[in-house]
Amino acid sequence: MAKIMEVIEFLDNTGNQMVHRVPEDGSGETKIGSQLVVRESQQAVFFRDGKALDVFGPGRHTLTTMNIPLLINVIKTVFDGKSPFRVEVCFVSTKVFTDLKWGTSEPIPFADEELKMIRLRSHGIYSVRIKDPQLFVNKLVGTQGLYTTEQIDNFLKTIVVSRLTDFLGDTYKSIFQVARHYDELGTGLKSRLQEDFGKYGLEAVDVYINAITPPEEVSAKIDERTGIAALGDMNTYLKYKAANAMGDAAKNESGNAGAGMGLGAGLGMGMMLPGMLQQAMASGQALPCPKCQTPNMAGAKFCSNCGGTLAAAAPAMAPCPKCGKPIAVGSKFCPECGEKLG
Numbered sequence: 001m002a003k004i005m006e007v008i009e010f011l012d013n014t015g016n017q018m019v020h021r022v023p024e025d026g027s028g029e030t031k032i033g034s035q036l037v038v039r040e041s042q043q044a045v046f047f048r049d050g051k052a053l054d055v056f057g058p059g060r061h062t063l064t065t066m067n068i069p070l071l072i073n074v075i076k077t078v079f080d081g082k083s084p085f086r087v088e089v090c091f092v093s094t095k096v097f098t099d100l101k102w103g104t105s106e107p108i109p110f111a112d113e114e115l116k117m118i119r120l121r122s123h124g125i126y127s128v129r130i131k132d133p134q135l136f137v138n139k140l141v142g143t144q145g146l147y148t149t150e151q152i153d154n155f156l157k158t159i160v161v162s163r164l165t166d167f168l169g170d171t172y173k174s175i176f177q178v179a180r181h182y183d184e185l186g187t188g189l190k191s192r193l194q195e196d197f198g199k200y201g202l203e204a205v206d207v208y209i210n211a212i213t214p215p216e217e218v219s220a221k222i223d224e225r226t227g228i229a230a231l232g233d234m235n236t237y238l239k240y241k242a243a244n245a246m247g248d249a250a251k252n253e254s255g256n257a258g259a260g261m262g263l264g265a266g267l268g269m270g271m272m273l274p275g276m277l278q279q280a281m282a283s284g285q286a287l288p289c290p291k292c293q294t295p296n297m298a299g300a301k302f303c304s305n306c307g308g309t310l311a312a313a314a315p316a317m318a319p320c321p322k323c324g325k326p327i328a329v330g331s332k333f334c335p336e337c338g339e340k341l342g
Contacts, residue, residue, distance in 0.1 A: 005030045008044075009037035010091040018130065018149045019141055020091045027086040036061040041095040043133040047088040050142075055134050090141060092133040096205050100126050102157040107215070108165045113173045115218060120168075120175070122212040124186070126160060127205040128197065135201030156197075160207070163192045168212075175214055182209045 005028045010020045022028065037060050038044045044056040107119030130136050146152045167189050172178050178185065190207040197204050213219070288295055294305035301310055317326045325336035333340055 003029070005034060007035045007037060008089050009039075010042075011039065012091075012093065015093075015095075016097075016149060018093055018097065018152055019137065019147070021141070021147060022089045022091065024147075027088045029085070030063065030087050031085065032063055034063045036063060036089065038091070041093055043092050043094055045090040045092060045134050045137045047090065048085065052134050052138060090133075090137045092130055092136060094130055094133065096127055096129045098125075098127040098206075100128065100153060100156070102126055102160045104161050108161070108168075110168055110175065112175050115175065115214075118175065118214050118218050120212055120214055122161075122164060122209060124207070124209040124211075126156075126193075126207045128156065129203045129205055130201060131198075131203045132201030137201075139200045156202075159196050160189070160193065163196065164189055164209075167192055175212070175218075178212055182212075185209055 005022075008022055008028075008030065010022055012020065036044060036046070036056055038056050038058050040058050042058060046053045046056065101123070102125070103123035104121050107121050110118055110120050112118050140146045140152055140155070144155065146155055167185070168178070171185075171188065172181075186207045186209050189209070190204050193204040193207065289303035289306060289308055289310060291308040292303060292306045294303055296303055296310055302308065303310055318329050319325065320327055320334040320336060320339055320341070322339040323334060323337040325334060327334055327336075327341075331341055
């Protein structure tokens, strides 16, 4: 003979269970007058024949037709009003469940306007609260057949990842925009989750995104792009490198700019130098060698082609008779005060 449940209760010592069914399998026997004990941060959904009859809040409740009016149909079939009948009770925790982790089990596709189609991984944490215990039990425990916290948590994670995929595609055009907007992204994701969670009697309390990462090969391209941006003006950087290369060549007895470096590096620099020097000449930053007429960077002391001194390449200077500003000999007007010369 089955044991009659005269006191129905559940104590969660771990604090991690969203829902607990009593009995865990099948149904149990109880009777009018039995006690139902519901603790703080709990609500109990009372079932018979698969139908939710009522929801009880914290406290001790005596099962009667007064607090469960629908039991009157059961009592009519019982001669003394005390015969047992079979029920199930789902104890639902109404506290906020924090630090629930979510993450992409598979990379999610993202159409980036700069990098084209890429796949992203993401992970973070969220917190959730059961707002409507009866709806929660009917939709998840009943319809979905999810009885354990792990099953429910896994189900919610799939919703989070699905909505993240939609929100990323609708809101951002490039992965370069995402990194600085994690807070806004978390807020927007939380807003989209409310409707989905609400259908199951749940409320999304907080949603946080810890990281959104592209594949390794895409990360390498991003690092390369960042490195180039850190250099600033590429033209100035190349001129600076060219001047250093010519200075090294002047110190070398053979005058070979490729000495001391790999053959490939020497050839590469040799191919770049003429173009850089031509640009420097056009901007007035280079002087021709007085001996061989090879253009050299301004400030160089020796010619990169023949090794001749470049001191003679500098024009002779004389003070302006009016303002005293040093000006090149042979000038017709002073560039400082406009005095006509000669």
